[in-house]
Amino acid sequence: MKLYCLSGHPTLPCNVLKFKSTTIMLDCGLDMTSTLNFLPLPLVQSPRLSNLPGWSLKDGNAFLDKELKECSGHVFVDSVPEFCLPETELIDLSTVDVILISNYHCMMALPYITEHTGFTGTVYATEPTVQIGRLLMEELVNFIERVPKAQSASLWKNKDIQRLLPSPLKDAVEVSTWRRCYTMQEVNSALSKIQLVGYSQKIELFGAVQVTPLSSGYALGSSNWIIQSHYEKVSYVSGSSLLTTHPQPMDQASLKNSDVLILTGLTQIPTANPDGMVGEFCSNLALTVRNGGNVLVPCYPSGVIYDLLECLYQYIDSAGLSSIPFYFISPVANSSLEFSQIFAEWLCHNKQTKVYLPEPPFPHAELIQTNKLKHYPSIHGDFSNDFRQPCVVFTGHPSLRFGDVVHFMELWGKSSLNTVIFTEPDFSYLEALAPYQPLAMKCIYCPIDTRLNFIQVSKLLKEVQPLHVVCPEQYAQPPPAQSHRMDLMIDCQPPAMSYRRAEVLALPFKRRYEKIEIMPELADSLVPMEIKPGVSLATVSAVLHTKDNKHVLQPPPRPAQPTGGKKRKRASDDIPDCKVLKPLLSGSIPVEQFVQTLEKHGFSDIKVEDTAKGHIVLLQEAETLIQIEEDSTHIICDNDEMLRVRLRDLVLKFLQKF
C-alpha cells in the first residue's frame, strides 16, 4: 500500500492511495496562495496600481520592469494570477481510477486533473459539495475572466532569473508548473464526471475495495472517507469539525478500528478558538460602524459566512445596528444563500427540524426579507443605486487579488474610520494587504476555522484508535514560530508518519488475509471434525476461481472416467492432480502419560527436561531425544529408522488424525 503525496498544503490535500490494485485520489485541492505574488486585478481602472514603478535588479537592469512592479518594498508579478497545481509528475494520473472529494474547498483543482491528464475514472462527492464547489469555481472564473488582462508574465519564471528576485518570489516553489485559471467549459466538463453519493453509502470499486463517505461536520456535505476491503480499513479524515455549526455532526464511530488513518485538513489557526474570534468579529464590527466607518469582510461565498450572518442576526439588534445595511456581493451570492436553505438533510439536527415547521433553516432568509441583508452579483448595476454608508460588505476573494473586494480596498483603504476584518484563514492577512500599502484603514484578523484542533485530534485518536496515523509534515512538529508549543502537534503512539509534497510513503501494514467464498455444493461435502470444543476442522480439495477480485472455491472436477482403450488424452481433460494427502494431526501430547507409555514399551532411563517452548524427553539409553513443542514434535535419533518409527507411532497415538 502506497501513498503518493501530490500537495504540500495540509488543508488543501491531494494524495493518491494505491490499495489492492486500485488507485484512488484523495481530494484535489488547489493551492491559491500563489496568487499573493501577483498584483490585484482592479474592477475599475486604478491609477495607483497602474502607476506602480517597475522593479529593476540591483545593478539597475530593468528588463523585468514590465512583469514585476514594486509597492511599498514588495515586488509583485503584473499578470493574470496563477495557481500552484498538485504534483503531476509523481504518478501517471491517467491511471487514477477514482477521485474522492471530501469538501468543496478541496476540489478546486479538479478541472486541471480531469481535463489535462488523461483521467478516465469517476469522481465521487456529495451533492452539496458539488453544487457549492461549482459556485466557488464559477465565482473564481468570473472574477478572473471579467477583467481580462492582456499581459502574461513568464520571464520571471526562468530559474536563473527567479534566483535573483527578492523573497517571497525567490522562494516560490515550482513556478514553472503554475497555471492560469481554468475556463467555465472545463469546469462543466470536470463536474460532469462526478457521481453523487450520500453519507454511509457503500460504493464498490472493482470488487476489490469499498468506499464510504461519512459526515465530517465541517461544511455542507463535507465527508471523511472509509476505504476498506474485507480485512483492511483505511480512513481518510479531511476537514472535520466537532463544533456545533450548521452542518450535520461528525460521524466518529465509523472511523474505529482503522489500520491506517490519513489525517489532513486540521484547523489552520490552532491557537484561535472560533467562539472567541466570532466575538472579536462582532465587537470590532460594531465599534467601526458606530464610529461611522465601513466594514469590509473578504470571504468565500459559502461556509463560514452562513454562521457569521447567523451570529450577526442575533447580535445586530442588541448592538443597536439594526439600521446598518449588510451587503453580500458575489456573482454567486444569490445561489449560495438559496442553496444553503434547500440542503436540509445535510444540516445539523436543529436546522433540520426547522424545515418541518416550516421555516427556513438559516436566519439569513429573515435578514433578506427585512432588507437588512442585500445581495448583488457585483458592484455594478443595482448595488451602486442602493449603496449606503456606513455599511458592512461581505465579498470575495479572500486573497484580495481579484473580485469585488479589490474595489472596496481601493475605495475605503484611505480612511482610518473603515475596517477590514479577515475571517478566512487560508491567506496570510499581512501578505494579502501588501499591495495596498500604505493603508490607513484598520485591519483586524479574526480567522474563524472550525476544523479540528490538536486537543480534539488527540481525543479523536484515543477514541477511534487507529493502528497507524499518517499526516502532513506540518502536523508532526510544533509550528516553526512556536517551537515550544508541544501541544500544537499530533501526539500519538506509534508516532504519526508524516509526508511532504512529492513524497511516496509505503504504508506500514501488510495484508494478511483474503476472503474466499465456498460454493454451497462444496460446503455440503465437507465433514468437519471437532478437535476441541468449539473448533471443528475439515480438509478441502477444490479449485480456486478468481475473477474481478473475487475468489471462489469450487468443487474439483470429477476424475475423468477411465475411458479405456487407446484413446489419447485430450488436453481439455487435464485435471489437477489430486495427490493423496497425509492425514492432518491435531491435539497435544501429555508428557507424563507419554513417558508412562514409553516405559510400558520398554524404554527406561527416561529423563524429561522443560524448555521455554515445551519439553525434551531424553531416552538416555537409546541416545535419542524427543523434542515436544506446541506445534511440532521432533524425534532425533542416530540413524536408527526402526526406533524412530516406533517412537513416531507412540507419539501418533496421542494425536487425532483426519
Add this chain to the structure above:
Amino acid sequence: MLKSQDLSSRILSFSLRLAGIFAAQENCFQYLQQGELLPTLFGEAGPLGGAAWTAPTVRSGWVQGLRTLARHPSALRFLAACGAVDTIFSLQGDSSLFVASAAGQLLVHVLDLAMRGPAEGRRGPRARDWPACAQKIVCHIEDSLCSAATPQVTQALNVLTTVFGHCRGLWTQGLWVRLSPLVARLLEKDPVPASHSLVDLLLSVARSGPRGAAGGVGRSSSVLSSDRGLWETLAQTLSHLSPTQAGPLALGILKLQDCPQALRTQAFGILLQPLACVLEAAAQAPGTPGLLEGAAGDSMTVDTLLSSKSACVGLLCCALAHLGLLQPLPQRPSPWPQVPLLGAVVTILRLCSGSAAPTSDVGGRLCAILVGCGRVQRAALDFLGALSQGTGPQELVTQVFSILLEYLMSPESSSMVLKKAFQATLRWLLSSSKTPGCCDLDPHTQQFLRELLPVLQKRLCSPCWEVRDSGLEFLTQMTRQWGGRTGFRQALLASEVPELTRQLLRDPESYVRASAVTATGQLSGWGLRATPASPERPGAQQESLLGELLHILSTDSEGFPRRAAMQVCTEWLRDGRADVAEDPERFVAGVLQAASRDLDWEVRAQGLELALVFLEQLLGQRGSRCPYSVGLPETAPPGVLAQALQVLCRVQLFEFAFRALFDCDRPVAQKSCDLLLFLRAKAASCGSLQEAGDSPSVASVEATLQRWQAGEQGQPLGYLEPGAIVAVLRSVDLEGLRDTLAESSDHVEKSPQSLLQDVLAAVGVLGENEADCY
C-alpha cells in the same frame, strides 16, 4: 396506632420523632417507659428489622428520635438495654447518606452523654475508668480504625472529627491519648486511607480538643507530651500525603494560632511547592531566585504536575486558592514571599495563555498541559488580585499589568476569565495609586489606562452578555474610586466608553441593562457625560437621562434594571443632584408612582428607601442607629412639620407607605413600618399640630387600611389632610405590627399549634377519630 398493619412509613417516622421529643424530659420518659411504648418503637419489637425498616425515612426517624431522647442517664440505660448502640453502628454505613451522617452524630452525642457527669474529671485514658456504653463505642472506633476497609476507617475518623469539633469535656483529651497511636498507624499504609477525613480529624484536634481544654498556664506534663505527639503526627502526615491531599492540611496548620515554627515552615513549603516547580520549570536562566531554597524541584510535586492534566490543574488550583486564602490573614507566614509569588503567578498566567516559551523539558510539558486552561486562569487571576495588597518591584508590577492587559485583550479569554481579569485589574489599579493626598495618577497608570480603555470599549460591544456585564461592573467600580481624578476623567472622556455605556441602557439582556443603569448613574454623578452638554442647557442631557431612568422604571419587563434605576434615583436624591434638587417634589412623586405599581419587592423596598431619604431631607436625620448612643430629643418646629406633611401628601408618599405596610413581602412591610414609626415620632415631638380626630376622613382611611390588610388593595386612599395622617399614624398599632414582622417566616410552622395540627392531620388519614385525640 403502631399496631396498624398498613401504617405508612412517613407516619411511623413521625411517631418515632414525636416519641423522642416527649421522652426528652426525664419524667415523660418514665411515663412512656411504663407504657412499654419506647421499646415498641425503638427496640427490637419495633420497626427495626421489619419491612418498614427498609424505608430510609423510618431509619431517619429512628435516629432522630433517639437523638432527641438521649438527654438523661435513664435514656442511656434504655439505649444499653435495647441494644440500640449496635444498630447505630450498622447505620453508620447506611445506604442513605442522611441516615449515615445522622447515625454518626448520634454516636458522638451518646458518647458525650455517657462520658459527662460527676465522674468526668477523673476519667483517664484507660478503658476501665469509662462507662460501659462509652467503652463499647470507643472499642468500635478502635476496631474501625484498624479495619482494612476504607469506608470503616472513614466512619471512625468522621465520628472522631465530630467529637473533637463539638465536645468540650476533659474526657476528649483522654480519648486522644488513647486513639492517637491508632491514627498515627494509618500513616504507615500506602496509600493513606481516608486521607480527607484524616486531615479533618487532625485539624479538628489541633484547633480544640485536648490542647484547647488544657490550654493556658496550667498545662500538665502529660498534656504537653500529647501535644508534642500531635505536632509530630501533623508533620508526619504532611510528609506522607500526596501534594494534593496535603494542601488543605497545610492551610489548616498555618491558620492555627500557635504551633511550632518548624511545622509552619513545613506546611508553607507544601503550599509553595507547586508554584516553586512552575517557577523553576519556566526559568529562562538557571539561578533565577526561586520560591523555596533548595527544594524547588521536589520530585513528588513535579510528578503530580506532569502525571495528567487533571492532576496538574487540580494541584495548581488548590495551591493558588489556599495561598489566596492565607494572604489576608494576620497569622500568614512572615516574611511573605511576595515577589517570587508574583513571579510565579505571572508565569502560570503566561503558560496558560501560551505566551511563555519555557526552555526546559518540564516547562514545555507544563505549557502543553496548561495552555488554554480556564480553571487555572481563573484561580491564578484571583490570586493575582489578592497579591495586589502587597508591593513589588516596578519591573514586576509592569509585568503584572501587561499580563492583565493580555488577558483582557485576548479573544481566547472566556467570559469568566475576563471577569476575573477585570477584578484583578481593578484591585491592582486601585492599589497602585494609593499615594495619599495625590489627586492624579502616575505616568505608568496613565499609560495603562490609555491602553485599557480601547479594550474596555471593545468588550462593551461583545456579543457575549456576560462580558458586557463584567465590563460595566469594572467601569462602575473604577468610576466610584477614581471619578474625581483628572487623569482618569480625561482618559475616559476622550474615549467612547461613556457613550457606549449609555447605549447599553437598551441592551436586550436585563443584567446588562441593570449594570448599565448603575454605571451611567455613577458616571453622571461625577459629571462624566457621554458628550458635553450644550452651554445653553447644561442640564439637558441629565434631564433626558432622568427621563430614561423613569422610562426603565415604568416599562422594563425585568426586575434587575428597575432595581438599579431605583438605586440610582435614591443616590441622586441623597446627593442633591442639581436637576433633582430643582424640583425634588416632582422627582419623588414620579419615582414613587412608578415604584408603587412594581411587582418586584426589591423595587418597592428601594422605593421606601428613597421615601426615607426624602423624609430625612424634609424633617432632619433619623436618630442614631447605634442602640447604645444617647440621642438628643429631636424636635421639628411645628411649622416645618406641617409644611413637610403637606409635601408628603402631595407626592402621595402615605398612600405608597401604607400600601407597603401590608405588602405580602415581609422586608417591604418592615421597611414601611420603620418609616411610619419615624414619621410618627417626628409628629409626636410636635404636639401642636391640629389633629383631625374623629373626622369622617380618618374613619374612611382606617376602613380602607383594614381592607388593605385583608388583602383587598383595589381602593385608593385618595388625598389626605396632614391632620388625618397624624391621627391615622397614632391609631395604627405600628409597634405590634413591627413585632409580628420581626418573627421568622416559619414561626407558624414551628409553633406547638402547628405540631398539633400535624398530629391531627396524620390521624385524620388513618380514621375519623379526631375526638379521641383531644
